[in-house]
Amino acid sequence: MKTYKSNGTFFLLPETDLVASQMEEIRDYFMKELRDNVDAEQVTLDATGIEIVDSLGVNLIIGLYRHVSTESKKFNVVNAGEKFMKVANFFRFSTLFDIEKASSDD
Amino acid sequence: MTNNSPSILIVDDNPFNREMLSDILKANSCTVDTANNGQEALDKISSKTYAIIIMDMLMPGLDGFETTKQVRKMGLKTPVIAHTSMSMKKDRRRCMEAGCDEFLPKPINTNDLLALIKKYAGSDTQPETQSIASQQKIKHPDDPTFNGLKALLIEEDQTIRNQYIEVLQDMGFSVSFVPNGNEALDRLEQNSKQYDLIISNMFTSGIDGLGVLNTTKREYPRVLVFIYADKFDPATLQLMMQLGADGIIPQSDFKNSIGKIVHTALSQTSHSRTNQAQTAFQVRQSQARLTQFGCSKPCQFIDMAFSTLHDAGGDMAQCRYFNRSGQCGVVLADVSGHDILSSYISAVFLGILSSVWNTHQDPLSLLRIINKELLKMEEVNYHVCTTVLLWDQKKSHLDIATAGNPGPLLLTQKDNQLEFQQFEGGGICLGLLDRDDLYTFQQVDLVQNSRLFLFSDGMSASKLQSIINKNKNLFLSEVTSKREVCRRLLDAYMDSWSQDDDMILLSLESTKTDADKQFLYSFYSDYKEVDKACKWISDQLFKHMPNLEMDMMMLSIREALLNAVEHGNNYDSNALVEVTLEFQPNGLQIVISDQGKGFNLNKKLIDSKNESGFQIGKRGLKIIHAFADKIEVHGGTMRLLFNIG
Numbered sequence: 099m100k101t102y103k104s105n106g107t108f109f110l111l112p113e114t115d116l117v118a119s120q121m122e123e124i125r126d127y128f129m130k131e132l133r134d135n136v137d138a139e140q141v142t143l144d145a146t147g148i149e150i151v152d153s154l155g156v157n158l159i160i161g162l163y164r165h166v167s168t169e170s171k172k173f174n175v176v177n178a179g180e181k182f183m184k185v186a187n188f189f190r191f192s193t194l195f196d197i198e199k200a201s202s203d204d
Numbered sequence: 205m206t207n208n209s210p211s212i213l214i215v216d217d218n219p220f221n222r223e224m225l226s227d228i229l230k231a232n233s234c235t236v237d238t239a240n241n242g243q244e245a246l247d248k249i250s251s252k253t254y255a256i257i258i259m260d261m262l263m264p265g266l267d268g269f270e271t272t273k274q275v276r277k278m279g280l281k282t283p284v285i286a287h288t289s290m291s292m293k294k295d296r297r298r299c300m301e302a303g304c305d306e307f308l309p310k311p312i313n314t315n316d317l318l319a320l321i322k323k324y325a326g327s328d329t330q331p332e333t334q335s336i337a338s339q340q341k342i343k344h345p346d347d348p349t350f351n352g353l354k355a356l357l358i359e360e361d362q363t364i365r366n367q368y369i370e371v372l373q374d375m376g377f378s379v380s381f382v383p384n385g386n387e388a389l390d391r392l393e394q395n396s397k398q399y400d401l402i403i404s405n406m407f408t409s410g411i412d413g414l415g416v417l418n419t420t421k422r423e424y425p426r427v428l429v430f431i432y433a434d435k436f437d438p439a440t441l442q443l444m445m446q447l448g449a450d451g452i453i454p455q456s457d458f459k460n461s462i463g464k465i466v467h468t469a470l471s472q473t474s475h476s477r478t479n480q481a482q483t484a485f486q487v488r489q490s491q492a493r494l495t496q497f498g499c500s501k502p503c504q505f506i507d508m509a510f511s512t513l514h515d516a517g518g519d520m521a522q523c524r525y526f527n528r529s530g531q532c533g534v535v536l537a538d539v540s541g542h543d544i545l546s547s548y549i550s551a552v553f554l555g556i557l558s559s560v561w562n563t564h565q566d567p568l569s570l571l572r573i574i575n576k577e578l579l580k581m582e583e584v585n586y587h588v589c590t591t592v593l594l595w596d597q598k599k600s601h602l603d604i605a606t607a608g609n610p611g612p613l614l615l616t617q618k619d620n621q622l623e624f625q626q627f628e629g630g631g632i633c634l635g636l637l638d639r640d641d642l643y644t645f646q647q648v649d650l651v652q653n654s655r656l657f658l659f660s661d662g663m664s665a666s667k668l669q670s671i672i673n674k675n676k677n678l679f680l681s682e683v684t685s686k687r688e689v690c691r692r693l694l695d696a697y698m699d700s701w702s703q704d705d706d707m708i709l710l711s712l713e714s715t716k717t718d719a720d721k722q723f724l725y726s727f728y729s730d731y732k733e734v735d736k737a738c739k740w741i742s743d744q745l746f747k748h749m750p751n752l753e754m755d756m757m758m759l760s761i762r763e764a765l766l767n768a769v770e771h772g773n774n775y776d777s778n779a780l781v782e783v784t785l786e787f788q789p790n791g792l793q794i795v796i797s798d799q800g801k802g803f804n805l806n807k808k809l810i811d812s813k814n815e816s817g818f819q820i821g822k823r824g825l826k827i828i829h830a831f832a833d834k835i836e837v838h839g840g841t842m843r844l845l846f847n848i849g
Contacts, residue, residue, distance in 0.1 A: 117734075117735065117762070118731040118766055119732045119734065119735050121731075150762070151759075152759065152762050152824075153763055153766065153824035153827060181755050184755060184756060184759075188827070188830060
């Protein structure tokens with residue numbers, strides 16, 4: 099789990115499944131990082147390494163999107179794997195924000 | 205007679221009491237309505253007029269006191285009879301202060317009840333008295349006809365004997381005679397039914413009148429015994445009364461008094477017997493309704509048969525589906541004694557059981573709490589032998605505790621042979637001692653093709669084993685129906701051995717029907733445990749269906765597990781979630797049980813449709829619903845079906 103900033107974009111990398119057992123730790127970490135990096139113009143969730151997204155993971159993603167949107171910033175997802183995309187399609191994430199598939203899944 | 209069928213409302217939370225009172229009142233031409241609690245009673249009273257209300261004072265929620273007060277506030281003057289086990293003067297006063305008109309203590313005394321009904325309904329509600337008189341065909345004492353009643357006269361003196369035979373025959377008796385008590389008892393032993401009464405001289409050679417009286421009352425209580433003598437000393441008189449003589453006749457007045465004395469005794473005995481039998485029958489009827497399974501739909505794995513001997517009290521059996529991870533409870537109990545009070549103890553026992561079972565599912569815990577409650581009654585002459593089981597049907601595992609009952613008998617079928625294992629029983633009966641450490645406890649796994657038999661002390665394990673061996677076909681033959689096994693065994697048992705107590709036979713069949721296809725996993729309610737459970741499930745799926753596309757299926761299952769942890773068990777880390785996987789020819793069934801009450805699936809789905817995509821919550825249910833081919837929710841159990849192939 100890590101974050102970094104590049105060209106005005108703040109990247110969030112969970113590097114793990116977005117499931118209930120991980121949720122508290124991930125949420126607390128990302129929210130703290132977002133508060134500490136308010137100057138970023140865009141926030142990107144890097145889905146590398148995310149295999150499973152359960153309902154709490156969905157809530158986290160939508161929570162991040164809402165948080166970023168309230169600050170009038172852009173939110174998107176990159177490096178989404180096949181399994182991530184199944185969940186994203188089911189919940190129609192693409193109607194809310196851009197999702198870029200991982201290159202190996204192209 | 206102003207009211208031939210008074211309308212009576214019975215208010216009692218105990219179903220046994222309601223049934224018993226109903227039966228007694230209906231048998232006495234009353235119209236009966238019942239209410240389970242105070243609120244229900246008030247609803248009924250508001251819409252219907254009753255001649256009398258019989259009110260249990262101690263009920264959960266709106267109790268009898270408050271209900272009666274409400275009735276009076278409604279301006280109703282309907283007589284209310286307080287029916288309660290509280291017997292202190294202050295309790296009686298409290299009932300009256302609440303507005304009750306009469307006080308009828310528990311356990312029920314039928315005569316007192318009917319007298320009160322008669323008093324307040326203004327009707328003659330004792331038709332049985334009339335029918336008894338007509339049935340017995342006993343005429344007025346002055347009418348010396350006794351319809352051929354069979355009398356055995358014991359008199360050594362031939363002259364006196366002939367005189368008395370003549371007197372008795374003139375009255376209509378069919379008379380036999382013997383010179384002494386020894387011969388009289390021999391005749392009774394040969395066939396006691398050939399005599400209705402014995403009329404004996406107090407003083408005979410060999411066994412005298414007292415000896416005959418004593419033996420007859422003990423061995424043949426149906427036979428009436430009358431003793432005559434020239435004179436009796438007070439001590440002998442008292443002894444005869446204690447031994448239960450039905451009449452004592454001064455010899456000097458034999459001719460004039462024998463008819464009246466026999467008539468009086470016959471009337472009293474028949475009335476008492478009929479009354480007792482009627483009440484006992486009603487009690488037994490009521491109790492029989494409670495000797496049944498607690499589930500609305502008894503499962504296929506349990507079977508029971510019972511045969512009652514005595515009028516009241518005796519054996520009972522109950523089971524309850526706890527809806528906790530597929531577990532259920534079974535209780536088999538035997539109340540000591542066979543009279544009305546023992547039947548009352550049965551009702552109390554069932555009442556206690558009913559109220560504490562859900563919260564004391566562990567067998568030892570249940571025995572302890574029932575014992576504690578029974579001891580409060582201070583009925584020192586009564587106790588309850590009990591067997592309690594917690595039955596995990598999914599694992600086919602049993603926790604068994606006994607308090608005075610015989611240990612269960614395990615029957616296992618292996619290669620066309622029957623194997624038996626007798627488990628420890630005994631322990632201290634409930635209601636005797638304030639001790640919690642004197643029960644027996646054991647755990648049994650019912651493997652495939654095995655059956656556990658439970659029985660009360662009216663049966664023995666060795667005899668049951670013998671009967672099972674004689675009826676092997678019930679278990680070994682593929683053709684013979686396995687239904688009603690207990691009934692068949694019990695009938696065979698009674699054919700082989702005389703019945704001298706109530707008998708109840710209960711069998712639990714192994715739930716493992718095809719062990720190879722079922723996989724069980726359980727975990728405590730924690731998110732990390734959900735991850736482990738998902739790993740176990742996906743491993744099983746991969747092992748059995750390596751080509752299965754399982755991503756979204758697993759997501760659906762994961763959400764069902766999360767639902768069990770979050771909503772079912774409310775994050776209680778001590779609460780279990782149990783998972784059963786069953787691979788079927790065209791699919792997979794997964795059953796997930798938590799310890800919660802469950803929910804209405806359709807309602808929740810409709811609620812979730814009203815949410816926008818941005819709303820937080822109920823996403824799990826959407827996922828479950830989207831990727832499972834079928835969902836069923838029953839209580840805390842969710843069953844998911846996935847079609848494959």
